[in-house]
Amino acid sequence: xxxxxxxxxxxxxxxxxxxxxxxxxxxxxxxxxxxxxxxxxxxxxxxxxxxxxxxxxxxxxxxxxxxxxxxxxxxxxxxxxxxxxxxxxxxxxxxxxxxxxxxxxxxxxxxxxxxxxxxxxxxxxxxxxxxxxxxxxxxxxxxxxxxxxxxxxxxxxxxxxxxxxxxxxxxxxxxxxxxxxxxxxxxxxxxxxxxxxxxxxxxxxxxxxxxxxxxxxxxxxxxxxxxxxxxxxxxxxxxxxxxxxxxxx
Amino acid sequence: xxxxxxxxxxxxxxxxxxxxxxxxxxxxxxxxxxxxxxxxxxxxxxxxxxxxxxxxxxxxxxxxxxxxxxxxxxxxxxxxxxxxxxxxxxxxxxxxxxxxxxxxxxxxxxxxxxxxxxxxxxxxxxxxxxxxxxxxxxxxxxxxxxxxxxxxxxxxxxxxxxxxxxxxxxxxxxxxxxxxxxxxxxxxxxxxxxxxxxxxxxxxxxxxxxxxxxxxxxxxxxxxxxxxxxxxxxxxxxxxxxxxxxxxxxxxxxxxxxxxxxxxxxxxxxxxxxxxxxxxxxxxxxxxxxxxxxxxxxxxxxxxxxxxxxxxxxxxxxxxxxxxxxxxxxxxxxxxxxxxxxxxxxxxxxxxxxxxxxxxxxxxxxxxxxxxxxxxxxxxxxxxxxxxxx
Numbered sequence: 001x002x003x004x005x006x007x008x009x010x011x012x013x014x015x016x017x018x019x020x021x022x023x024x025x026x027x028x029x030x031x032x033x034x035x036x037x038x039x040x041x042x043x044x045x046x047x048x049x050x051x052x053x054x055x056x057x058x059x060x061x062x063x064x065x066x067x068x069x070x071x072x073x074x075x076x077x078x079x080x081x082x083x084x085x086x087x088x089x090x091x092x093x094x095x096x097x098x099x100x101x102x103x104x105x106x107x108x109x110x111x112x113x114x115x116x117x118x119x120x121x122x123x124x125x126x127x128x129x130x131x132x133x134x135x136x137x138x139x140x141x142x143x144x145x146x147x148x149x150x151x152x153x154x155x156x157x158x159x160x161x162x163x164x165x166x167x168x169x170x171x172x173x174x175x176x177x178x179x180x181x182x183x184x185x186x187x188x189x190x191x192x193x194x195x196x197x198x199x200x201x202x203x204x205x206x207x208x209x210x211x212x213x214x215x216x217x218x219x220x221x222x223x224x225x226x227x228x229x230x231x232x233x234x235x236x237x238x239x240x241x242x243x244x245x246x247x248x249x
Numbered sequence: 250x251x252x253x254x255x256x257x258x259x260x261x262x263x264x265x266x267x268x269x270x271x272x273x274x275x276x277x278x279x280x281x282x283x284x285x286x287x288x289x290x291x292x293x294x295x296x297x298x299x300x301x302x303x304x305x306x307x308x309x310x311x312x313x314x315x316x317x318x319x320x321x322x323x324x325x326x327x328x329x330x331x332x333x334x335x336x337x338x339x340x341x342x343x344x345x346x347x348x349x350x351x352x353x354x355x356x357x358x359x360x361x362x363x364x365x366x367x368x369x370x371x372x373x374x375x376x377x378x379x380x381x382x383x384x385x386x387x388x389x390x391x392x393x394x395x396x397x398x399x400x401x402x403x404x405x406x407x408x409x410x411x412x413x414x415x416x417x418x419x420x421x422x423x424x425x426x427x428x429x430x431x432x433x434x435x436x437x438x439x440x441x442x443x444x445x446x447x448x449x450x451x452x453x454x455x456x457x458x459x460x461x462x463x464x465x466x467x468x469x470x471x472x473x474x475x476x477x478x479x480x481x482x483x484x485x486x487x488x489x490x491x492x493x494x495x496x497x498x499x500x501x502x503x504x505x506x507x508x509x510x511x512x513x514x515x516x517x518x519x520x521x522x523x524x525x526x527x528x529x530x531x532x533x534x535x536x537x538x539x540x541x542x543x544x545x546x547x548x549x550x551x552x553x554x555x556x557x558x559x560x561x562x563x564x565x566x567x568x569x570x571x572x573x574x575x576x577x578x579x580x581x582x583x584x585x586x587x588x589x590x591x592x593x594x595x596x597x598x599x600x601x602x603x604x605x606x607x608x609x610x611x612x613x614x615x616x617x618x619x620x621x622x623x624x625x626x627x628x629x630x631x632x633x634x635x636x637x638x639x
Contacts, residue, residue, distance in 0.1 A: 057549060057632045078553040085551020096546045096636060100265040110550050112254040157550075 003066075004165065004197050005031035005054055010063030012049050012220075023049040024060070025220035033164075036191040036198045038208045040238065041217035047201040048169050050217065054199060055088050055167045056080040068164065085113060089158030089196075093170035095150040097142040103129060103153045104138040110161045128156040132186060148179020155186060159196070166190065168200040172207065184210045205235050250556060259564040262536070269532050270568055276528050277572025277612055278579065280521035285580040285608045287518040289598025290589060291511035297596055298507070302499055309334075311469040311481055312440065314492040318463030323488065327469055330483050332476040337364045338464040339441070340454060346396065346447060348413040348426075351406045355396065357415060357447040359454025365391065367468070368443060369433045381409040381428030385450045389427040390415075393444040397429040415447070417458050424449065440466060522612055525572075526619035529565050533623040537561065544627050545635025554628035561624035562617060569616045573609050580608070 012024040023046040031037050039047045052058040053065060056072050065072050072083060084090075097106045107125040111117070116124070129135045132152040134145075142150050151171060158166055168187070172180040188210050190196045200211065208214040208231055216223045216234060226234040263270045313319065313327065319338065328336045341358040362374065362385040369377035377383060379394060390413070397407045407413065407426050415422050424447075433443035455462045471480050477495055484493045537544070544557060552560075581600060588597040 052633055055549075078555075081548065081551045081553045083551075084549070090549045092549075092636065094636075096542070096549070098543055098546060100261055105261075109547075112258075113250050113551055113556070115251055117251055117254050117257075 002033055003030045004033040004035075004068055005029070005199065006064075006066040007050070007054065008064040008066070010050070010053060010060040010065060012046070012053065012058065013061045022220055024053070026063070027217070027220070027222055028063075029215055029222060029225075031197060031199055034191065034195045034197055035213065036187065036211045037200070038211040038214040039199065039201045039217060040203065040205065040208060040214055040234070041223075042238075043203070045217040046220045047203075047217050051167050051169055051199060051201050055090060056084050085110065085161070087164055089161070089163040089166045091151070091154050091158050091166060091168040091171045093173040095142070095147075095154045095174070097150055097154055097157075099142050102139050102141055103134060103145065103156075106142070106153055107157045107160050110157060114161060125156070125160055128160040129153070131159070132156045133182075146175075146179070148175040148182060151175055151179065151183055152186065155183070155190075159190060159194075162194075164197060166196055166198045168198060170201055170203070172202070172204060180204075180207075205231075205238060208234065255559055255563040256567055258560060259567040262540075262564050263567060266532075266536070269535070273525070273528055273532050273568050274572045274575065276521075276525045277569055277616075278576040280518075280525045281573055281576025281608045281612060282580050282583065283518040283521045284515065284611070285576070285600060285604055286583065286587065286598050287514040288511060288604045288607065289580075289584055289600045290596065291507065291514050292601055292604065293596045293599040294510070295504075295507045296599060298503060299500060302496070302503060308496045309471050309474045309477065310496065311471065311477065311484065312492075312494040313467040313469060313484055313488060314494070315465070315488065316490040318461075318465065319467055319488075319491075320463055324464065324467060326487060327467055327484065330469075330480060332471050332473055332480055333469055334472045335364075335367065335468075335470040337361075337367050337468040337470070338451075339466040339468065340451070340459060340464045341441075341446075342417060342454075342458045344447070344458075345416040346413055347416065348396075348407045348411060351396075353396070355445060355447055356442070357390075357417075357449055357454070357458070358441060359451040359458070360385070360448050361451050362386075365430070365448065367470070368441065368448075369431050371431070377431055378428040379431045381426070384427050385448065387450065388422065388424045388453060389450070390424045391428040391430050391448045392426055393430050393442070393446050394432060395444040396447070397426075415457075420457060422457050519611070522615050525612065526615040529568070529616045530619040530623065533561055533565055533620045534626075536564070537623045537627045540627075541630065541635050541638040544630050545632050545638065548630070548632035549636065557628040557630075558624040561627055562620050565616045565620035565624075566613060569612050573612055577605060577608060 007027055007029040010024055010027045011022065014021045014023055027050055039050060041047050049058060053060050054067065056075070060073060068087060072080060075083060104122070104125050107128050108121045111121040111124055126135055126138060129138050132155050134149060134152050134156065137145060137149060145153065172183050175183065184207055187198055187200070191198050209228070214226045214231065214234055216226065216237065224237070324336055324338045327333060339358055339360060341356050343354060344357045346353050346355045360368070362383060365377045365383055366372065366374045371377050374383045378391065383391060385391060392407055397405065399406055409426055409428065411426050412423055413426060415424050430443055430448065469480070469484065471477050481493050481495050547557060584598040584600045588595040
């Protein structure tokens with residue numbers, strides 16, 4: 001299968017006043033079409049930065065990012081917005097639903113942006129909510145939903161425009177175990193049944209078992225890319241890294 | 250994204266911030282009412298004054314005011330101009346009128362008796378007289394009603410047939426009151442205060458007060474109203490030093506004055522709109538800060554800068570449209586109730602379609618401009634920083 005995402009030697013420098021922090025120090029990564037890839041690594045390793053660069057929310061300091069064969073680093077802000085809208089669905093750790101809107105209205109928002117409104121938008125949004133098992137909660141506001149339900153609404157919002165790619169930033173980071181399983185099953189279903197490519201940032205190693213591959217980021221670089229047969233090794237490597245980073249008592 | 254969806258999202262936002270939205274709408278309502286009533290009063294004043302001016306000046310009349318005096322030959326030449334129907338020469342001077350206990354400085358005008366009807370604005374000479382007769386011969390005089398009656402005490406000051414003394418600058422004469430003039434509504438009312446003046450036969454006037462037989466004013470009536478401008482040009486050519494006035498000229502001059510008054514009233518009440526604009530600016534600036542994360546979400550979903558901008562602009566426009574609609578309805582209701590006393594009557598604001606257009610467009614433009622800066626700021630927010638905003 002062809003690469004739907006190709007990251008070539010990407011760096012990202014954050015400047016805050018006098019201080020400079022290299023979040024990414026030359027990352028190259030390829031994600032195949034219909035692949036479910038995890039990006040793991042300790043806090044501050046640059047996982048989210050890499051995900052947002054792939055999604056065009058952050059511009060890299062150097063390097064190239066190709067999504068569906070198109071170099072998105074050359075795009076203007078508005079071109080990036082349009083590209084995101086057409087190709088990518090985002091799922092965030094904090095759900096990022098609009099509080100004043102019902103679940104249905106939140107899911108309808110990307111459709112309205114596409115110029116689809118009224119009955120058609122409602123129909124599609126309800127279908128997406130049905131897919132995540134929340135059609136019966138369509139008229140509830142985010143505050144009336146549990147964390148897991150809110151995250152499933154945000155997944156419905158991400159898939160309602162039928163994007164080729166879903167970028168998920170710690171999607172289970174704020175939900176209980178039961179909801180984590182529901183969300184991961186849902187991702188698996190989207191990936192397997194609908195052929196959606198998913199790139200998921202997580203620090204939960206249990207979740208990598210749902211994925212085809214896992215890229216481990218360490219200090220702004222890809223340390224290694226693991227296949228399912230190497231996930232035990234990944235767990236050992238991660239534990240080792242944590243121990244290595246832990247202060248000596 | 251469809252326009253209706255922008256406004257649907259805008260109304261969601263307005264509903265969420267009810268308190269501030271109601272405050273902003275109330276401000277716009279007050280500003281719209283103030284502006285509409287101010288302009289409406291100005292408009293009503295214009296209409297009322299135009300009507301009064303038309304009645305007083307007459308649309309077929311030209312006034313010739315010489316720099317010094319008009320001679321008999323000037324009057325004859327004016328009379329001979331094509332399209333001229335009448336030329337009414339008028340001459341006047343100040344005298345002291347003494348009748349019994351009454352002693353008052355008044356204007357006495359010399360006039361041909363047949364032109365009294367023209368001054369008063371009636372068809373027949375007899376109709377120009379309230380009491381007595383219009384026999385202006387010798388030392389007979391006709392007096393205005395304010396000289397004949399004291400309206401405060403409801404008493405008559407001068408009787409028909411009474412002898413009165415006219416003390417001029419050079420000589421004093423005794424005259425006999427033969428009639429009391431009706432209130433003037435004709436062309437003469439523009440320059441002569443008929444209610445407080447005395448009218449005497451022209452020949453007698455020349456004999457008593459002006460030996461050189463010259464005139465102070467000529468009222469020229471044209472046969473065809475369409476020829477008035479041509480006649481004005483001819484008179485101006487013949488008497489270049491004179492002021493030649495027609496109704497059109499007066500209306501033009503008055504129009505400049507009224508426009509200035511309306512502009513002044515508009516600016517004063519427009520301050521309300523400016524303050525409303527500041528309120529909207531403040532509301533939308535707070536709005537952008539409060540909705541920073543929401544802006545980040547929208548950007549992540551693919552909203553472009555101009556779409557984010559228009560989201561905030563449509564919210565300001567929606568608030569303004571609500572305010573304008575409520576304000577316009579209240580204005581129309583109030584325009585039938587409120588009024589200001591002027592010309593002895595209550596002038597009520599006249600709300601024209603132009604005023605309604607102005608009170609709709611001006612607040613929308615003002616508040617759109619006021620929202621531009623916060624909306625632009627929202628559109629420029631970095632999506633990731635906005636998403637992380639606490």
